Each structure stands twice: as structure tokens, then as C-alpha cells.
Amino acid sequence: MKKHQESHTGSLLASWFNFKFRLLAGGVTVGLLSGAAVVLYRYSLETALSAAHSVYSFERTHVWLIPLWFIVLILGGWVTGLLVKKHPMIAGSGIPQVKGVLKGKLEMNWWRVFLAKFAGGTLSIGAGLSLGREGPSIQIGASIAQGFSKVLGKMKTEENFLITCGASAGLAAAFNAPIAGVIFALEELHSSFSPFIMMSALAASLAADFVSKEFFGLGPIFHFTGLGAVPLSQYAHLLGLGAVVGCMGIGFNGALYKFQNLYRRLPVRQEFKPVLPFLLAGLLGLVMPRVLGGGNDLVNELMSGHFTITALFILLAVKFFFTLLSFGSSAPGGIFLPMLVLGSISGGLYTQIVNGLAGYPALETGRFLILAMAGYLTASVKAPITGIILITEMTGSFTSLLSTGIVCLTAYTVAEIFRSRPVYEVLLERITSRGAAAEPEAPAGKSVMEIPVHPGSSLDGLRIKEFSWPPHCLIVSIRRGELELIPGGEARLQGGDYLVILTDHRYASDIRDRLTDAASDCSAV
Template sequence: MTSKRPFLSWCLDHFSPPEGLLLLILSVIVGATTGLASVFFVKLIFAIQDFAFGSVSGMLPFLGKWIYVVIPIAGGLLVGPLILFAQEAKGHGVPEVMQALILRGGRIRARVAVAKIAASSLCIGTGGSAGREGPIIQIGAALGSTMGQVLRLSDERIRNLVACGAAAGIAATFNAPIAGVAFAIEVLVCGLQMRAFGNVVIAAVAASVVSRNLIGFKFAFQVPAYNMHSTLEIVLYLILGLTAALIGIMFIRMLNLAENVFDRWKFPQLFKPAVGGLLLGLVGLAYMHLPNLSFPAGSAAHGGGLDTPIPHMYGSGFPFIQAAIQGHTPLWILVALIFLKPLATSLTLGSGNSGGVFAPSLFTGAMLGGAMGHLFSWWFPDIGLNTGAFALVGMAALFSATARAPLTAMLIVFEMSN
């Protein structure tokens, strides 16, 4: 007895549209849907963050700075059941998409998109040191894969739709359609055919158009004008790049170590994210007791954000990246965050929480570049170096080291900073 075929699959076989037209229409649908999901995801993160560190903090004033411990633990307790509901929602998101492309013909369960949105928004909104780009890549890929499975398309077509969804995720969350296309080609599907390449471009543009119409045409970072005053600066940027490679290796090894420790720990998976939240909270609590900390108001990307001070290594950290690019951050804080941000991200994602590593990589790179910019300015005062320029270059350099995607790294920084 044959199983009942989905209505859309029957229509596809009955009308037999040209393959190029079919994939064109599907790529627009995947891109637009991912754009909508990205907007919802970002708004949900801000709503949870405002509630957790604004409303809840106001309702429990007796906790004082211990609120920075309690909120991440609560977030971890909420994330745990979601990870059990869909194991693929655990961790970064990008490795799971690559695994689906290589081992399962691009097939990703539909429940992953729902679980990933919920788990990642709870994690990041309650202070988890992670980015939103990894989750939205996996969400877009899951949407594309689900659409291909419902229509009973071939593995090749499903892989194409997965690449479309991933590119659309980058385009929507970073307002960077070109970087989204580069990411899909450079990281996910290296052997992309020209025909499939066009679909990825269309999906990325569709996602970017939807995101810009709903959120507004805003760049993540406002960058002042920089000028090169001496050819010596090229050598200094080279030194920064080499240092970023070393810090990137440290970041990767710290994250791998945390994942291995938590994976081998004989403890219920349901509560591991809460343990990671506890350790993260203790780091944040200690950090908030440091003297002379400054806190940029609001969020630099996609809206107003939160005015309540939270540790700089919590969340994506975009407001403090903006401060580093403007050159408004003291050297000692930059140096401390070079190591504290990878530590916080390792505790967050290693314990099974959900989020991306792109934003933490950009954050760490900005801190490294800003710190080295300060040092170079002291060592070569006559050149007139701008520390913010080194922070911007450091973002691309360290992202390239951790993601091993130099083209995507350059394009993301260019598009995020206009």
C-alpha cells in the first residue's frame, strides 16, 4: 500500500514546471521566509533580554549583581528541554548544516527550525555569549530543506535550497547579502554550479529586502573615516593578522575543550546548559566588580536594545564592538576581553546551549585589534594611528581564522560597516 502523497508534490509532478523556474521560485520563497524568521528571531532576542535584565532585575532588586548569575542559569534551564526536543539545535548551527549536506543529502528535520529559534533566543537573551548568525543559518537551511522534502525533490535540489537558506540567513541577520552568498560557496558547498549559484544570490537578496523593509536600512556599525598616514601601517596590520591567527587557534581549542569536557561528563543533558549558565554567570559577576567599567547604551544593530548594564561578554556584544571601533575603550578592558569572551563563549556553547560563534569571533577580533592599535599608537606616536581602524581589521582577521573563510570575513565586515 503506497503512502498518500503531499498535495504540493502531486501538483509539482502534474504540472511539471521547468526546473530553472521551479528553483527560482523556491529560492525566492526560502529567502523571504528566512528573512521573516530572522526579523522575528532578532526581535525575540531583544524582548527576552529586556525582560530578563530589565523587568526581572527590577522585580528582584535584592539580588543586586547576583542577577548576572541567576538569569543565565534560568536561561540554561529553559534551553535544556528544547535541546532534548531537537538535538540538532545544540551548539553552533553551521557544523550541523554541513553534516546534513554531506551525510543526509541536505535533509534537516522541520522541528529544528522551531527549536533553534526558541533555544538560541533564550540563550542569547539571558546573557549567553553567542551570536545569532549560526542559528539563523541553521534555521534558513532547515526551512529550505523542509520545503524540498515536502515537494519530494532530489538530493541535489534539496542541497541547493539548503545553501539558499544559509545564504539568506547571513544576508538577513548581518544585512550582508554578498557575504551570505560568499559564505554558502566558501564554507557550505564548495562545488556549487553556476545554475545553483544564481539561486543562492536570489535567496540572499530576497532575505535582505525583507529584513530591510521590516527593520530598516541600518548598518551594524557606524565607522568614522580612516586614513592611512604611512606605509609602516601595512606592516602593523600584518602583525595584527598573525596575532589574530594565534588568538583564533586559542579560541577554537578552548571551545573544543569545553565541548569535550561537557560531552564526557556523566550528567543529565537536560541540566548541562544551566551548569554552563552558572559558570558564565560567575565570570560575569566577577567582571562586573572591576573598577571603571563603561557601558554603551542600546544596541548598535537592529533597534534600540537594552540600557541596563550587562557584562560586555554577554550576548553578541555588538554595542561594545561599536565602542572599540570608535576608539572609546581603555586598553586594559580590551586586553581582558580578548580572553574573557572566548572563555564565556566556550562555557555557553560547550555546555550545550544554542548560538553562533561568528559574533564572538568578531567581538574578540575587535578587542584584539583595538588593543594592538593602542600599543602601536604608543610605540609610533608620530604616525597618527587610529585604534578604531585596527579594531575593524581585527574583526575580519580573527573571523577568518576561526571560520577559515577569509572572503566571507572581509565581505561581512565591509557590509556591516558600510
């Protein structure tokens, strides 16, 4: 047994230093497979939601159909609840679950998650719930990647890299945004820069984006035309807009957690909880169909600037409440796209109020609408680079990069001042704390991980022998730029180094958490 473990360890280390090109090929393959799966999912959502809108239009002239449709919605909500009850990993967005899998805190059965998430997401978003396709697309992509790894018998370390590739491909295919898919993997899923992740995720995202554009066309998600850069004379308003959407993003996070708590206290079994937002979707489909689904068509409508302040306030309130009610029920669906819509409505309100106070159209609605989307997302997720790149790719406009960056930086600063935590980080803690998906029983074998040393952290400037390292971990090498250093007790760590750590699977999650904290804690600075 010991000889077998030594052989496995040697094989693992040898592959770690020589698998860049294999990982690149795996990323392309995963991108094509995940892209195809997400394209099918996206097509199913659009077909189902279009059919629902047709039903609502028909109901306005054929009232007798309304009771029958509400019965269908009740059944749809019940089936969705049953799926969530049987497969807790498909509840909600799916992004926290993917993060949990990568951190070793959650376990995912790839084919069950794929089928249940596909079916549950199609039912929920297709019925009109205010949920986005990006979260399910990311989890579907990750599940396809995990299945690919399992079928080919990949080692756990390589499997995690490929799961990251699948998640990146899912976002790229969902929004036609390949670069945002890569940045999302680096900034949100891993919270660090790694050449391995960047290279493989980029390959997967580009492959998935190719598949998506082959099916849906080359155009961006939002159809904005004729928008120029924000004049320098209006840059003071960027700070004001960033502060406003920053506060609103923080408020959205807090309200989201409260609605989750409210649903948990309801004396109703899990399979019946999604019925409430399904019924509300039926009502809103008759009186305010604009708020159904993710809402990207609503963003295109807002570009016209023909909405009054009163209409925008009503839209904001209804969309906000409907999103919280939909997501809080644990129905499969994301919050990325609804947050972008809420941000766009907020941007429209900001321009309407400023223009009303000025007495003339001082600000152009379209420009500030785009900026508000990026700022709102940044304040909630606390991933500013992802917000900037995602909005740029979704709009196809590169003229507002500077102004978008200012709004996102302001919104991020507001979130930091109020010590608001990233929404997906909190959601992951809630999943693991309530035992919705217990921590997996670690498989036998070894795992290799990369830990980036941040400048100013506890490890920066320390000799290896001066730090109390967790048991059951071995520092295999130190990557410093293009150099690969063999570690010794006298070796001094520097900010920007990458520690390559070898450990057993059973200790990997705890060691990753402890070393990541030590390598990123800059409180002493």
C-alpha cells in the same frame, strides 16, 4: 519497479538540464520565507536580551531580586538542556549540521529543528550567553527551505540546492549582508564555485535582505563613521596584525575543542550542562554587562578608543572564556559574532600597544579594529573571502578592501602554516563521530551532484578511462564553461570542469566524498 526507476532517472536528468529558472524562483521564495523567519528570530533575541539588561539594571538597586533571577536562569538553562537532549541537531551553531545535511551525513526534521532552535536560541542568547545569532539563523533558514521542499515534493537534488538557499538567506537576514550570504554558500558550505548555487543563493539572499531591511532599516550592523583607508605607510602593521589575529584564531579553535571535551567528561546529565553558563551570565550581568550576548554593541563602544590596555585585556579574557563556556555546553547559538568581537578587542589591543610604544597615536583604533575582526574570523573558519565581504557589508565601508584582504591573507597563511583546520569542518566530524545525530537512512531514488575539478588535482589532465571511478556512479556530462560535453572514455578532464554525476541516494555521500577528494587533491603539485 525497474521501469519506474528508469522513468525517475529520465525525469531527474531532464530536470537537471532545464531547472535553472525554477531554481531561481525557488530561491526567491525561500529567501522571503527564511528572511521572515530569521527577522522574527532576530527580533525575539533583541527583545529578550534588552529585557535581561533591564533586569540587571533593576537588580543593582533592588538586591532582593537577585536570588529570584538566578532561579529563573537555572530554569532557563535546564529547559535549554532538555531541548538539546531531545533534539541534538539544534546543539551549538547549526552550521556544521547544515553542512552535514548537504553532504548526506546527517538528517534534519525541519519543523522540529525550526521550533527547537528558535526556542533554545532565544532562551540562550536572550539570557546573555556569549553566543551569536548567525549560526541559528543559518540553520533556521535551512530548515524553512527544507520544509518548503518537502511540502512541494521536490527531488532530493533540488532540495539540497534550496537548503543552501535557505542557509544563505539566514546569514543575509542575520547581518544585513546578502553578498556574504552567497559567498558563504560557495566557500564554506560547498567549498566550490557552482553557477547553480551562485544564482539561486544570490536570489535567496537578496530577497531575505530586503525583508530584513524592511524591518530593521537600511543601516549596517556596526555604526562606524568617518573611517578612511589605511595609509600605505602603515601597511607593514597589516602583516603584524594578521599574524597576531591568525594565531589567536587558531588558539580559539583549539580551546573550543578542549572545552567541548571538558563538558563531555563532566559527571552531569546533558539537560543540566547549560545551567553553568546561564549562572555565569547572571553574575556577569551584574559586574560586566558588556560581554553579554553576541556583542555587537561592544564593538560600537570599542570604536571610541577610550578603553585602557588593562580594560581591553580583561574584556578579551572574560569574553573569550565566557564564549567557550557557553558554546561548550551545547546551548543553541553561534560563534561568528563572538569571534568578531574577540577580533575587534584584539585589534584595539594591537593599536594601543603600538601607540604606547611609539609614544603617540600612530595607528587609528577604528581602522585596525575592523581589520582584526576579518582576520580573526578568517583564521578560525578559513574562509577569507567570506570574512572580507562580511565585514565590508556589516560596516558599510568599502574603503578598506585592500587592507582587509592583506590582513585576511596573512591570517589565513598563518593558519595554513600551523595546519589548522576549519572550525566547522572539525565540529561536523565531532558530531558524526559521537553519533549525536546518526547518518540518515537514504531514501530510495537517484541523486545528481556537481563535482568541480580543481587545477592540479588528481583528475586534472586524466582521460576518463584512466581513473578508477567508484561503483554506482555515472558521469552524465562534463560542463566546461558554457559547453555541455557528453563524456566518453577518451574524454580528457581539465581543471575548471564540472562533472555531473548520477547515483543512488544511498551511495551519494560516499561518492561525493571520494570524488571531491580526487578532484581537489593538489598534493602532487
